[in-house]
Amino acid sequence: MKPTKLNILLICKSLPWRFKGGIQTHTWNLALALTEKGHSVSVLTGGAYRKAEKQYEIDGVNIIEIPFFPGRYLKPISNLAEEFSFNWQAKNWVTKNHNCFNVIHTQGRSGYLSYMIPALKGRLANTIHGIISRESSSEKGWSFNSKLHTWLTQKIENKLLKAAQLKIAVSEDVCKEISLSNQLEGVEVIPNGVQLSSITATNKMHISAEYKTRFLFVGRLHPVKGLIPVITAIAKTKSKIQLDIVGNGPQYKTLKDLIKKLKLENQVRLLGEYSNAQIHEAMPSYCALLLPSLYETQGIVLLEANAHGIPVVATDLAAIRESVAHAENGILCNIEQPESYVFAMEYLLENPAEAERMGAIGKERISSVFTWDKVAERTIESYQKLAV
Numbered sequence: 001m002k003p004t005k006l007n008i009l010l011i012c013k014s015l016p017w018r019f020k021g022g023i024q025t026h027t028w029n030l031a032l033a034l035t036e037k038g039h040s041v042s043v044l045t046g047g048a049y050r051k052a053e054k055q056y057e058i059d060g061v062n063i064i065e066i067p068f069f070p071g072r073y074l075k076p077i078s079n080l081a082e083e084f085s086f087n088w089q090a091k092n093w094v095t096k097n098h099n100c101f102n103v104i105h106t107q108g109r110s111g112y113l114s115y116m117i118p119a120l121k122g123r124l125a126n127t128i129h130g131i132i133s134r135e136s137s138s139e140k141g142w143s144f145n146s147k148l149h150t151w152l153t154q155k156i157e158n159k160l161l162k163a164a165q166l167k168i169a170v171s172e173d174v175c176k177e178i179s180l181s182n183q184l185e186g187v188e189v190i191p192n193g194v195q196l197s198s199i200t201a202t203n204k205m206h207i208s209a210e211y212k213t214r215f216l217f218v219g220r221l222h223p224v225k226g227l228i229p230v231i232t233a234i235a236k237t238k239s240k241i242q243l244d245i246v247g248n249g250p251q252y253k254t255l256k257d258l259i260k261k262l263k264l265e266n267q268v269r270l271l272g273e274y275s276n277a278q279i280h281e282a283m284p285s286y287c288a289l290l291l292p293s294l295y296e297t298q299g300i301v302l303l304e305a306n307a308h309g310i311p312v313v314a315t316d317l318a319a320i321r322e323s324v325a326h327a328e329n330g331i332l333c334n335i336e337q338p339e340s341y342v343f344a345m346e347y348l349l350e351n352p353a354e355a356e357r358m359g360a361i362g363k364e365r366i367s368s369v370f371t372w373d374k375v376a377e378r379t380i381e382s383y384q385k386l387a388v
Contacts, residue, residue, distance in 0.1 A: 194303045
């Protein structure tokens with residue numbers, strides 16, 4: 001008879017208070033939701049290189065920090081070295097401690113060497129947040145670092161997918177892509193969710209009229225997010241679009257220099273990184289969220305914006321269409337026409353009632369489909385298919 005209370009190990013190299021990203025947010029919110037359902041959840045994550053292993057508890061979730069060599073300092077191979085270093089240590093830890101868990105659930109490429117542990121057969125799950133070849137394709141003039149990382153990681157991804165008994169994709173688009181490219185069957189789709197308790201608290205705040213004329217971008221500052229063409233398009237029009245950019249990443253300096261070159265300092269602001277709490281506090285004050293990505297697997301930030309009752313202006317991508325319907329809870333734009341994002345933002349500014357209507361539709365949809373409570377329920381149902 002399978003246990004009703006599961007001991008679950010989630011593996012994620014970093015968590016949202018160390019690095020804010022979609023996978024980190026997903027892992028932590030899933031851990032909290034599974035804990036609320038009465039299961040015992042531990043998260044295996046990266047710790048400081050010269051420190052000992054550390055365990056502590058946050059909101060009922062057991063955090064296990066394991067030291068690993070910071071490969072990011074090996075510049076010629078930093079991408080691969082950083083990832084591989086953590087995963088090697090994670091493999092060694094799981095090899096010694098796997099008997100404590102009914103389910104070992106790797107997140108994206110965190111824990112990708114788990115396929116090397118035969119004892120995990122029947123207990124190994126993997127959530128696919130994206131595919132390395134697609135993520136890297138947005139980089140112009142690939143460096144040796146990127147090429148090596150992509151080539152080897154793709155091979156390891158394939159081995160993990162074949163070894164995992166439970167394979168979960170965060171969107172139908174990712175499911176289709178991974179199934180076709182790896183000739184796999186039985187990939188389940190369980191989307192990201194939104195923590196409605198955070199949303200309810202911040203929605204009670206007073207919303208400044210000043211910010212309702214501004215737009216917000218939240219995310220990693222990387223070429224795949226498509227910000228440069230949109231900022232350039234803003235400069236080419238007479239539009240007075242006001243855009244706040246929250247986040248950090250490899251494109252920060254490039255964006256800063258571009259904004260200065262185009263003399264947009266009074267319109268486009270680089271605000272740096274915010275905590276999750278700060279983002280939730282700020283989000284309902286904006287007219288809409290902007291996400292002009294070249295590639296997305298779903299986009300948690302889109303769900304968060306709608307949960308706060310604001311519409312989104314986003315790229316017309318298959319994965320985004322799974323949560324955003326054009327002219328219903330947002331406006332979808334042509335990636336080949338950067339000015340289309342500017343036109344969409346202008347439309348929402350000129351039609352505040354329409355923006356409010358779209359936001360209300362989005363909020364209703366989130367509460368009925370994309371909550372972490374529902375995501376946790378579906379995940380637990382999938383766990384029961386494992387040999388736990």
